[in-house]
Amino acid sequence: MKNLKKLSIAAFAVAAAVTGAVYAAGDAKKPRQVDWSFNGPLGKYERASAQRGFQVFREVCAACHALKYFKFRNLEDIGYPEAQIKAIAAEYTMSIPGEVDSSGDQIERSGLPKDGIPWTFDNEEQATAANGALPPDLSLITKARHDGANYLYSLLTGYDGQTPDGKYKNPYFPGGVITMAPPIMDDLVEYADGTPATADQIAKDVTMFLAYVGEPGLEDHKKRGVLVILFLLVMTILSYFSMKKIWAPVKRGEDVMPSSEE
Ligand code: HEC
Numbered sequence: 001m002k003n004l005k006k007l008s009i010a011a012f013a014v015a016a017a018v019t020g021a022v023y024a025a026g027d028a029k030k031p032r033q034v035d036w037s038f039n040g041p042l043g044k045y046e047r048a049s050a051q052r053g054f055q056v057f058r059e060v061c062a063a064c065h066a067l068k069y070f071k072f073r074n075l076e077d078i079g080y081p082e083a084q085i086k087a088i089a090a091e092y093t094m095s096i097p098g099e100v101d102s103s104g105d106q107i108e109r110s111g112l113p114k115d116g117i118p119w120t121f122d123n124e125e126q127a128t129a130a131n132g133a134l135p136p137d138l139s140l141i142t143k144a145r146h147d148g149a150n151y152l153y154s155l156l157t158g159y160d161g162q163t164p165d166g167k168y169k170n171p172y173f174p175g176g177v178i179t180m181a182p183p184i185m186d187d188l189v190e191y192a193d194g195t196p197a198t199a200d201q202i203a204k205d206v207t208m209f210l211a212y213v214g215e216p217g218l219e220d221h222k223k224r225g226v227l228v229i230l231f232l233l234v235m236t237i238l239s240y241f242s243m244k245k246i247w248a249p250v251k252r253g254e255d256v257m258p259s260s261e262e
Pocket of ligand 1: 056057060061062063064065131132133134135136138141145152155156177178179180181183184206
């Protein structure tokens with residue numbers, strides 16, 4: 001018994017040390033917590049915020065970051081009408097890799113709803129050389145990082161000065177130093193819907209949009225979850241009353257078994 005106690009204390013100490021080491025290796029500050037509209041069992045993406053976030057992504061982040069799992073037609077999910085989606089897509093020029101015309105020039109066409117935002121760079125090497133580090137694809141950023149939406153929001157709003165070698169201090173980034181210059185500031189964009197574009201608002205909106213891109217099916221999953229729980233609740237109530245009815249004669253002390261003498 002005593003040995004068992006010692007053993008469990010030792011096991012606990014080892015587990016604590018390992019967890020500590022893992023956290024130390026990450027050594028990033030715990031993200032600030034935001035009460036996102038998509039949290040909770042009935043959570044939804046706030047349409048207007050996600051639309052503003054799309055504007056921020058196109059006008060700011062897309063200068064460096066790709067968003068390869070996003071297609072213009074997805075914009076329907078966050079409330080854009082079809083005609084506007086076509087118009088937005090058509091603002092972009094797509095070059096089709098490997099397809100050249102008779103004089104050897106790359107064939108280009110204007111964007112369609114099935115396309116995504118073309119990446120500024122031809123490949124990762126070029127993107128790395130231009131930026132000093134690779135700007136990662138942001139399609140899944142809120143899923144790929146622990147507490148992803150809060151991480152993204154905190155990272156964007158958490159800059160804390162420069163390092164002597166021209167990088168930036170940011171306690172939310174693992175290691176505390178990031179190559180990306182602060183990408184947002186007050187009034188960096190002008191919102192079509194008139195919302196004041198504070199840095200905080202911009203960070204929240206682009207996070208709302210990227211959370212949607214990372215998990216487009218979230219609202220359906222949540223709706224289905226609620227229906228399943230309602231169904232189970234109804235079944236539980238039904239089975240309670242039918243059990244009550246079935247066992248009532250037994251409770252009253254009646255002889256429920258058919259007698260063999262008859
Ligand atoms: C001028 C180029 C540039 C722009 C504009 C830019 N980024 Fe970055 N971003 C980078 C680079 C480079 C890195 C990699 C930094 C590193 O590894 O130190 C990065 C890293 C990040 C990361 C960290 C990813 C991780 O690994 O956890 C996030 C999140 C991010 N960017 C989001 C954004 C968002 C959102 C915007 C738009 C508001 C934006 N960036 C605009 C260049 C840019």
